[in-house]
Amino acid sequence: xxxxxxxxxxxEEVGRQMTAxxxxxxxxxxxxxxxxxxxxxxxxxxxxxxxxxxxxxMGAIPDDRVMSExxxxxxxxxxxxxxxxxxxxxxxxxxxxxxxxVATPFTLALVEEEIDDENKFHVQNDLVEMEAGETxxxxxxxxxxxxxxxxxxxxxxNPVLHTPEGAVVYGLDKRMDHTPVIGDPIDMKRFREIGRExxxxxxYIEDCTNANRxxxxxxxxxAREQLHDVMRSLEDYDGGIVAxxxxxxxxxxxxxxxxxDEIGREPVLLGRSMEQYSGTADRxxxxxxxxxxxxxxxxKSVDRAFERIMSEGKENFLPVVTGxxxxxxxxxxxxxxxxxxxxxxxxxxxxFSAGVIPEPTNEGQRYQSETLLRMxxxxxxxxxxxxxxxxxxxxxxxxxxxxxxxxxxxxxxMKGFSGYVDLASSxxxxxxxxxxxTQNGNTxxxx
Numbered sequence: 001x002x003x004x005x006x007x008x009x010x011x012e013e014v015g016r017q018m019t020a021x022x023x024x025x026x027x028x029x030x031x032x033x034x035x036x037x038x039x040x041x042x043x044x045x046x047x048x049x050x051x052x053x054x055x056x057x058m059g060a061i062p063d064d065r066v067m068s069e070x071x072x073x074x075x076x077x078x079x080x081x082x083x084x085x086x087x088x089x090x091x092x093x094x095x096x097x098x099x100x101x102v103a104t105p106f107t108l109a110l111v112e113e114e115i116d117d118e119n120k121f122h123v124q125n126d127l128v129e130m131e132a133g134e135t136x137x138x139x140x141x142x143x144x145x146x147x148x149x150x151x152x153x154x155x156x157x158n159p160v161l162h163t164p165e166g167a168v169v170y171g172l173d174k175r176m177d178h179t180p181v182i183g184d185p186i187d188m189k190r191f192r193e194i195g196r197e198x199x200x201x202x203x204y205i206e207d208c209t210n211a212n213r214x215x216x217x218x219x220x221x222x223a224r225e226q227l228h229d230v231m232r233s234l235e236d237y238d239g240g241i242v243a244x245x246x247x248x249x250x251x252x253x254x255x256x257x258x259x260x261d262e263i264g265r266e267p268v269l270l271g272r273s274m275e276q277y278s279g280t281a282d283r284x285x286x287x288x289x290x291x292x293x294x295x296x297x298x299x300k301s302v303d304r305a306f307e308r309i310m311s312e313g314k315e316n317f318l319p320v321v322t323g324x325x326x327x328x329x330x331x332x333x334x335x336x337x338x339x340x341x342x343x344x345x346x347x348x349x350x351x352f353s354a355g356v357i358p359e360p361t362n363e364g365q366r367y368q369s370e371t372l373l374r375m376x377x378x379x380x381x382x383x384x385x386x387x388x389x390x391x392x393x394x395x396x397x398x399x400x401x402x403x404x405x406x407x408x409x410x411x412x413x414m415k416g417f418s419g420y421v422d423l424a425s426s427x428x429x430x431x432x433x434x435x436x437x438t439q440n441g442n443t444x445x446x447x
Contacts, residue, residue, distance in 0.1 A: 001141065001164050003202060003447040006070055007438045009033065009062030010172075010411050014359055015085045017172060017411065018062035019205060020070060023163040026139035027072040029097065030159060030170045030205075031079055034088025035060050037361035040327055049119045052092040061089035064096070066441050074099040075138050077125065080172055081156035082110035082277075083248055091118035100126040102136065104146065106155035109280050132157050132187070147194070148187040150177035150220070152388030153248045154286055160194060165447045166202030167194050169402060172411055173207045175387065176394045179221040181251035182287060188401060195402040203446050204404035207411040209358075209389035212419035216393040223386040224255050227353055230384050231259040240314040240348035241265070242378075244324040244332050245385075247273035250281045252353055253320060257293060260318035268305055271322030271331045272297040302331065306341045314342070324354035326365030333365075336372030346377030353384045358416075392423055399427055406446055408436045 001024045010017035015035030021028050038060040039045055047055065055061045067074075074097040079087045087107065091114045094101060101111055108129050115123045130136060132148035132155075141164055146157040151173050161168040169191075178185045195201050210217065234241055245252045253269070260267035269278055275297030281287045296302045309317045319342070323332025332350070334340050350373055356366045370380055390398070399407075407424050409417045417437055429435040436444050 001447065002445070003163060003165050003168070004070060005168070005203065005205070005408065005444045005446060006066050007408065007410070007440065007442050007444065008064055008066055009440055010085075011438055011440050011442075012413055014209060014357065014411060014413075014416070016060065016062050016089065017086050018064065018089070019170060019410070020067060020074075021161055021168050021170075022070045022072045023142050023161060023168075024139065025072045026142055027070055027074045028138060028144065028161055029074055029077045029099070031086040031172065032062065032077065032089040032093050033083075033085040036084060036088070037359050040365065041361055047088075048117050051120055055089075055092060061092055063441060064093055066443065069443060076136075076144060077101045078144065078159050079103050079107055079111060080159060080170065081151055081153050082107045083153055083173070086172070087111050087114060091115050091123055092121060094125050095121050095123045097125070100128045102128045102130050102144070104131060104155040104157055105129055105284055106281060106286050109284055110277070113276065113280065132184075147190050148184050149174035150180045150183070150186045151175060152246060154183050154250050154281065162198075163202065164199070166199035166405065169194065169201055169204045169404070171204055171206040171398065173209070173389060175217040175390055176397065177219045179219045181220045181224055181255065188397075191398070191401040195404075201402045201404040203406040203408065204398070204402050205408045205410050206395065206398070206420065207389055208409045208416055208420040209411050210387055210391045211395060211409070211412070211423065212416065213391045214393075215391050217389065217391045218386045220251050220386060223252065223353070223384070226384050227252070227255055228259055230351060230381055231263055234349055235263040237349065238315045239345055240342070241318055241351070242332065242335070242349070243318060243320050243351040243353060244322065245320070245353040246324060247271065247277045247322055249354075250277065250287050253278055254287055254289065256318070256320050256353065257289060265318040266316060267293060267318045267320055268309070269293065269295040269320050270302050270305060274320065274322050303341065310341055310343065323369065324352055325357060325362045326367070326369030328365065333369050333372075336369050336376065338376070344373065344376040344378050348378050349381060350378045351381040351384060355383055355385045355387060392419065395420065395423055396427070399424070406434045406436065408438060408444065
């Protein structure tokens with residue numbers, strides 16, 4: 001059976017992920033993502049109303065025209081998890097393919113919301129829910145399996161396409177977390193089984209976000225303890241405390257809500273995406289948030305929440321807000337610019353429970369946001385966080401577990417691939433033979 005892999009998006013940047021695997025006449029598409037940095041540099045740009053071709057020209061979503069070169073039929077579109085760089089282009093591209101969107105429950109709920117918000121295209125693809133550990137048939141000779149992994153969002157999986165020539169493992173995005181705050185640990189037992197059963201692993205496509213960083217990525221339990229320590233240290237402060245984190249990081253948001261109550265403050269979630277992710281997770285039962293937890297996304301309701309906080313005393317509240325990357329329209333950025341009724345005073349605390357995404361736009365916006373906050377007297381607690389991506393020791397462990405015949409680095413640019421190339425080379429892989437460094441829009445004939 002011919003096996004061909006199209007590297008469509010996410011092979012020249014961190015963002016707009018999309019990969020297609022053709023096994024004989026059957027094609028499976030993994031991820032359809034958005035490159036947020038290409039959107040954020042434009043003021044007041046609303047993606048929902050834009051045409052896919054304009055977004056492709058901007059470099060914001062994958063250019064999927066290479067799909068016409070694959071001699072097969074798309075049988076499934078499989079987003080690995082609910083981050084926008086993996087699902088943000090589904091509402092723009094999925095309607096081109098007569099195939100179901102197959103995902104875990106939380107991811108599928110987020111995809112459905114993206115589709116509902118879309119103003120330009122009418123996406124009518126079937127939505128199929130599949131849990132980690134389950135399988136489905138792809139054509140007559142292949143099988144799709146979901147393997148549970150841990151990441152900075154719940155319900156993440158690594159999909160595996162089992163073919164007669166061996167398994168193709170799509171390894172985006174994960175860290176090796178054996179003590180997650182929410183959900184099950186990464187299923188390393190299953191990865192080791194896949195590496196040693198049948199024809200083994202034909203090809204492994206790997207997330208290289210942290211491949212240049214030595215050591216091991218800590219567990220979310222470590223971040224939770226760091227955050228707990230910071231919050232307890234602020235217990236006696238009688239001024240304003242504001243926290244920000246990834247809206248999609250349900251485990252981290254849940255910890256902030258818990259610790260706010262512990263130090264006698266009322267948590268309030270503020271911002272459109274904060275309300276969307278936490279509200280969706282609570283609605284489908286993926287997390288158990290307090291019934292009286294305030295979640296406000298609409299601008300007017302957010303402003304009313306800020307007015308209440310200032311009226312009743314900001315020492316009684318912990319606003320958990322959007323804006324950890326300094327996004328121009330996010331709540332924390334508006335606070336730094338003095339565009340809300342929340343008044344930052346000298347000595348007030350701002351806790352960034354998030355790292356900066358390693359991309360120039362984010363780095364610049366985050367620097368500007370922190371500078372504005374400091375100008376108002378805020379004290380910054382920076383990087384109370386652990387990454388959702390493997391470092392080098394995790395990559396060694398995955399290669400040992402899977403023992404793939406071929407490896408394709410992904411989720412980075414050429415500079416970001418360098419650490420993984422060195423790492424894989426030390427394990428006997430050779431560039432141009434079984435280690436394939438590629439770019440967007442290319443196809444690789446594996447078999």
